[in-house]
Amino acid sequence: MGSTNMSYLNPKTVTLIGIPGLEHVQFWIGFAFFGVCLVALLGNSFLLIIISIERSLHKHLYIFLAVLAATDLGLCVAIAPKMLAIFCFDSYSMAFDAYLTQLFFIHALQGMESGILLVMALIAHIHPHTFLFRVVLMVAIRTTMLVGILPILLKRLQLFHPVVIAHSYCEHMAVVKLAKEDVHINKSFGLFVAFAILGFDVIFVFISNFLIFQTIFRLPQKEARLKAFNTCTAHIIVFLEFYILAFFSFFSHRFGHVSVYAHILLSTIYLLVPPALNPIVYGMKTMEIRMWVAQILIIKPDTQK
Template sequence: MSSITSFNDSLMSHQNFVLIGIPGMQEKNSWVAFPLFVLYALTLLGNITILYAIKIDPSLHEPMYFFLCMLACSDLGLCISTMPTMLGVYWFDSGEIPFNACISQMFFIHILQAIESGILVAMAFDRFIAIRGPLRYRSLLSNSVIAKIGIAILSRGLCVCFPFPFLIKRLPFCRSNVLSHSYCLHQDAMKLACADTRVNVLYGLIAVMCTVLLDALVILVSYILILKTVLSIASRKECLKALNTCVAHISAILIFYVPMIGITVVHRYGKHLPPIVHMLMANIFVTVPPLLNPIVYSVKTQQIRQRICSILHLKRTRG
C-alpha cells in the first residue's frame, strides 16, 4: 500500500518540472545571474535598435532589411521566451515551473528556432537574387512577395512544431522531474518519461530534417550558385564587393547553426561529459545568436551602422 502511495505521490509531483542552473553548484548560481542579465539587456537593446533604425530610415526599406527585421523579431521572441525563466533560476533560485508552462516554453523555443532557420534561407535567396539579377532585385522581391515568404516561414514553423506539446503531454512522468537546463526543451523533458518515447524521437528527427537539415542544404546550394555568379564577374573589385554583402549573412548562419549542432551532439553523444558542459552549451544555444546577430549586422552593414551612429549622435546632441 505504501509503495502505491509513493508512486502516486511521484506522479502528482510532476505537475511541475524543476529547472537547474549550475549542476551540483546551485549556491554559485548568483555568479551567472548578473552577466546573464547584462546579456538579456544587450540582446533587447540590440534587436530593438535594429528594428527602430530600419523603421525610421526610408532608404533601408529594402528586401534585405525587411528580412533582417524578421530575424530581429525572431531573436526577440527567443530572448523573451527563455531569459525570464533563466534569470529566475540563476538570480532567485526559482527553478520550479508548472508542467503546462514548461510545454508552452518548449513550443515557443522550437517554433522560433524553425522560424529563424527559415529566415536564414530567405536571406540566402535574397543575396542570390541581389547578386544574380540586381536590376530585377526590387521587382522580384516586392513587399507582397516578402510578406508571402514571411507567412510561409511562420506557417511551416507552426505545422512542424504544433505536435510537440501533445507528444510530451501524452507521456507519463513518474521518474525525476529535474530537467538538465534552465529552460524547457522537448528532448530534455522526453528523457524523464517512464514510457516508450520512440514516437517522440522519430518525430523530432522528422522535424529536424524538415527544417534545419533541409534549410542548411538550400543555403549551401544558394551559396554555390552565388559563388558561381561572383566568379564570373570580370572585375576583381566588383567580385569582392558582391562577396562582402554576404559576410553578415554567413556570420548569422554560423552563429545559428554552430550552437544548434553543438547542443545536439552533446545531447546525443555527450552523456559522459560533465553536467556543466551541458549547461554551458544549453545557455549558449539560446543566448548567443540573439545577442550576436544585431552586433554582426551593425558592424558589417554600412547602412545600418551609419543609421545607428546618426541616432546616437542625434540623442547626444539633444542631450
C-alpha cells in the same frame, strides 16, 4: 502530484536546476548571460525602430531584418526571465503547463530564426516581393505546425521519473528522458522536426552561400572581392554558430556522452548569442542602416547662429 515507487503521475510542477556541477558560479554565469540578453534586446529594438520609422528602409531586405529582429527579441524574452531567475534567485520550480508553453515558444522561435536566415540567404537570388512574403508565411506555418505537436505528444505522457530537469530552460528532450513510458514516438518526431526545419534550411543556406562565393570570385576588381568576402564571412560565422551548436544539442541528447554542464552551456549560447550578433552582422554592416545611425549619433553644429 501522485507518486508510486519514485514515479510521478500527471505532474503539476517541474524543477529546473540550471547547470549541475556549476551551481557555485551560476550567479556569475547568469550575470554574463544577462549582458548578452541586454545587448540583444537593445540592438534588436534599435534595429526595429530604425526600420519602422525610416521610409527609405522599407525594402524587402530591411523588412526581413525587422522580422529577424522581432524573432530574436521573442527568443530572448522566452528564455531569459526564467533562466536568470534560476541563476540569480534560486527560483527552480515551474508549472508543467508553463514548461510546455515555454518549450513551444523557444523551439518555434528557434525554427523561425532558422527559416528567416534561409530567406536572408536567398534574397541574393530571389527578388519578387510577393514571393518572399509568401516564403516567410510558409516558414511561420511550417514551424508552428511542426513544433506545436511536440507539447501535445508530451502532454499525452502521464508517468514520469522525479521531474527534476538538469537544464536552464524548457527543452523537449530534457523532459522526454524523464518519462517512464514508451517515448519512441516523441524521440522520432523530435528528430524529424529537427531535420525538417534545421536540416532542410542548412542545406539551402550553404548552397546559397556557395553560389554567392562563386559570384564574388568572378568579380574583376580585387577591392570589390575583398569587400564582398568580408561581408559574407560575417554572415557565414553566424550561420555556423547557429547550426553547428543546434545540431550538437540535438545529437548529444540522443547519441552523445557530453558532460551535462557543457551541453547546457553550449545549448544556451547557441540560442542567446545569435540574437546579440545579428543586429551587428546584419544591421551595422549594412551601409544604409550604418549611415542612418551615424546621422542620429553625430550632432551637427548649428550654423544659423
